[in-house]
Every structure is written in C-alpha cells, then in structure tokens.
Amino acid sequence: MTASLTASEAPRKLSAPVAILAELTHRCPLGCPYCSNPLALEPREDELATADWIRVFSQAAELGVLHAHLSGGEPAARADLKDIVAHCANVGLYTNLITSGIGLTKPRLQELADAGLDHVQLSIQDSVEISADRIAGYNGSFARKEKVAGWVTEAGLPLTINAVIHRANVGRAADMVRLAVRLGARRVEVAHAQYYGWGFHNRAALMPSRGEAEAAIAAVEELKKALEGVIVIDHVIPDYHARYPKACMGGWGKRGLNITPSGMALPCHAAQTIPGLDFWNVRDHELAEIWTNSPAFNAFRGEEWMREPCRSCPRKEVDYGGCRCQALAIAGDAREADPVCHLSPHHDRVTKIASRADNPEPLPAYSFRRMKLRESVQ
Ligand code: SF4
Numbered sequence: 001m002t003a004s005l006t007a008s009e010a011p012r013k014l015s016a017p018v019a020i021l022a023e024l025t026h027r028c029p030l031g032c033p034y035c036s037n038p039l040a041l042e043p044r045e046d047e048l049a050t051a052d053w054i055r056v057f058s059q060a061a062e063l064g065v066l067h068a069h070l071s072g073g074e075p076a077a078r079a080d081l082k083d084i085v086a087h088c089a090n091v092g093l094y095t096n097l098i099t100s101g102i103g104l105t106k107p108r109l110q111e112l113a114d115a116g117l118d119h120v121q122l123s124i125q126d127s128v129e130i131s132a133d134r135i136a137g138y139n140g141s142f143a144r145k146e147k148v149a150g151w152v153t154e155a156g157l158p159l160t161i162n163a164v165i166h167r168a169n170v171g172r173a174a175d176m177v178r179l180a181v182r183l184g185a186r187r188v189e190v191a192h193a194q195y196y197g198w199g200f201h202n203r204a205a206l207m208p209s210r211g212e213a214e215a216a217i218a219a220v221e222e223l224k225k226a227l228e229g230v231i232v233i234d235h236v237i238p239d240y241h242a243r244y245p246k247a248c249m250g251g252w253g254k255r256g257l258n259i260t261p262s263g264m265a266l267p268c269h270a271a272q273t274i275p276g277l278d279f280w281n282v283r284d285h286e287l288a289e290i291w292t293n294s295p296a297f298n299a300f301r302g303e304e305w306m307r308e309p310c311r312s313c314p315r316k317e318v319d320y321g322g323c324r325c326q327a328l329a330i331a332g333d334a335r336e337a338d339p340v341c342h343l344s345p346h347h348d349r350v351t352k353i354a355s356r357a358d359n360p361e362p363l364p365a366y367s368f369r370r371m372k373l374r375e376s377v378q
Pocket residue numbers: 244245309310311313314315316317319320321322337338341342343344
C-alpha cells in the first residue's frame with residue numbers, strides 16, 4: 001500500500017510527542033529470540049555520529065519531548081553514550097537507559113550517573129541462570145546482570161527490570177518478579193513476547209499455550225497485590241489470546257518517535273515492514289518537520305484510512321484499530337483491523353496461530369540473530 005494522506009491533508013493540530021526512542025545502535029552482544037529489531041540490522045558504518053544525535057536531542061527538547069529512551073541493540077556499545085546522556089540532561093530531557101547490562105562497568109555507570117542519567121531499565125531473560133544464558137545466547141550474562149543491577153542501585157539510579165515472557169520461561173514469570181525485587185528494582189515490566197522483527201521470525205518457538213499464558217498472568221496478578229508497596233509491576237498481557245487489541249504505541253504518530261541507528265524516523269519499531277511508507281531521516285529533516293509532515297507519520301493518523309469494522313466501532317477512540325504492523329503481518333494489509341480483535345474478519349488466523357501453540361510439540365530451535373560486533377561493546 002502507499003501512504004494514504006499527503007502532508008497538506010494531514011491533521012494540523014498535533015500534540016507534541018512525549019517520548020523519543022533512540023536506537024543508538026543495532027550492535028548487541030546478546031541474541032534474544034524475541035528481539036523486535038528488524039531482521040536486516042543496520043551496520044555500524046551507517047550509524048549517526050555523535051553530533052547528529054546531539055542535534056536530534058536538541059530538536060526533541062525544542063519540540064516538547066519529555067523522555068529520551070536510549071536503546072539499541074545495546075546502547076553501551078557506543079563509546080559516546082556519556083556525551084549523549086550529558087547533552088540530553090543539558091537540554092532537560094529525562095533519560096532512560098534501556099540496556100542488557102553487558103558493556104557496563106561500575107565506573108562507567110557512575111560516569112553516566114554523573115552525566116545526568118535519570119533511570120536504568122535492565123533486561124533479564126529468566127530467573128534460572130542456565131536458561132537465562134541460553135535465551136540471551138551469552139554465557140555469563142545472568143551473573144553479569146546481577147552485578148550491574150547492584151552497581152545501578154549503588155549509583156543511586158532508579159532501576160526497572162524488563163522481563164519478556166515466552167514459552168521457554170513462562171512457568172517462571174512470578175519468579176522473575178521475585179528476582180527483580182531481589183535485584184533492588186523499584187519497578188518490573190513483565191511483558192509477554194510481542195511478535196515483531198525477530199520475535200515474528202521465531203514466533204512458533206516463542207508462543208506459549210493458552211493454558212501456560214493464563215497461569216502466568218494469574219501468578220503475576222496475584223503478586224501485584226502481594227507486593228504492593230514493595231515493587232510496581234507493569235503487566236503487558238499477550239494479545240494473541242485477548243479479545244481486543246492494544247492501542248499500539250498509544251496510537252500511530254500520537255505519542256512518540258523511534259529513530260533508527262542510521263537516523264530513520266519511524267512511528268513504531270516495526271513500521272518499516274509496511275510497504276510504500278515514505279520515512280524521513282533526521283539527516284535531512286528537522287524533527288518538528290518530521291513529526292508534522294512526514295508521510296509515514298501521517299499515513300495512519302485520524303480515521304480516514306480505517307476500514308470496517310473499525311470505522312464504525314466505538315472502540316476506535318480507545319485502541320485506534322490496534323497495531324498496523326500486526327494487521328499487515330497477519331491480515332496482509334496495514335489498513336485492516338488488527339486481527340487480534342475478535343471483530344476482525346481475519347481473527348480466525350490469530351486463533352489458528354494461538355491454537356498451534358497449544359499442541360505439545362517439542363520446542364523448535366530458536367534462530368538466534370548474530371552480529372559479530374561483540375568486540376565493539378566496551
Ligand atoms: Fe478496535 Fe477495530 Fe476491533 Fe473496534 S473493530 S475493537 S476499533 S480493532
């Protein structure tokens with residue numbers, strides 16, 4: 001499909017984006033099979049230079065952005081991370097480092113804290129070491145993350161643990177929350193795997209059965225009450241088993257921008273899977289111009305692009321028709337209702353995929369992504 005709105009047809013009254021997610025690099029020492037990064041990772045030589053990122057964050061602050069999520073790949077793979085953090089702090093952006101922890105040392109974390117880093121989000125792969133290392137595709141990652149969590153809290157930085165739930169760890173969702181408490185986190189995000197990028201590629205290996213997913217959801221919900229006042233639990237439930245879709249990204253082009261390592265501005269991390277969208281690059285356009293006029297951002301704003309059943313559905317103000325990338329991946333057209341929705345004419349495809357996971361077949365092998373860039377991680 002092609003972008004459905006031109007710049008002149010685009011809605012004019014836009015709120016400023018709340019957040020910018022900066023994928024500083026696609027280089028990563030881990031190979032998590034649920035990674036939402038694209039199958040074609042961007043190479044180091046295409047990455048934005050420090051001066052480019054500095055300019056982008058200045059423009060973000062001018063535009064009214066509040067939060068800068070520094071992500072990847074592994075953002076610690078960039079030697080200029082401290083300079084980027086310091087600049088974000090200077091222009092008044094709240095900085096959140098989203099990290100695997102690999103590549104961070106105690107002095108480096110202290111340096112980042114001194115530069116003005118506000119918050120750290122550390123991923124864990126499982127509560128059991130041998131399984132965690134296997135999922136990460138990196139021996140010693142579990143032990144390293146335990147150390148990094150300690151350094152984060154010692155540096156006085158608030159810590160959130162990210163735990164992605166899938167077939168290989170679904171029985172230990174509650175244990176992962178308990179591990180987050182032990183690591184000193186104030187918050188834990190327990191998110192069932194989303195099927196984008198490498199996650200979509202490995203979906204058959206990742207998707208738990210409905211019974212397993214429901215047991216994990218119940219266990220985490222129970223802990224929410226039991227651990228009230230101890231840790232905040234953000235719980236993202238699996239949408240393949242839901243009745244309605246999520247409001248992906250809080251609505252297309254409504255709340256934030258993702259910038260790829262080479263500077264492509266995307267409305268969501270999987271947007272490049274949608275054919276025909278014209279993405280603008282921060283090397284060529286100012287952020288404000290991209291936010292307002294980029295054809296890709298305007299393609300699914302408003303409701304002109306919507307088809308039935310979304311167009312006449314009262315929930316279109318709540319979920320905006322769900323996820324455009326999931327509509328494309330499963331229904332074959334990004335303008336369709338997200339097929340997770342039970343009202344979608346393509347919902348049976350989701351039911352079929354989910355019921356395949358109910359068959360007790362042996363776990364298919366993960367197809368780990370691999371970038372030979374470990375040496376680049378400090
Ligand atoms: Fe959401 Fe569309 Fe389903 Fe209505 S029909 S609930 S707007 S996805």
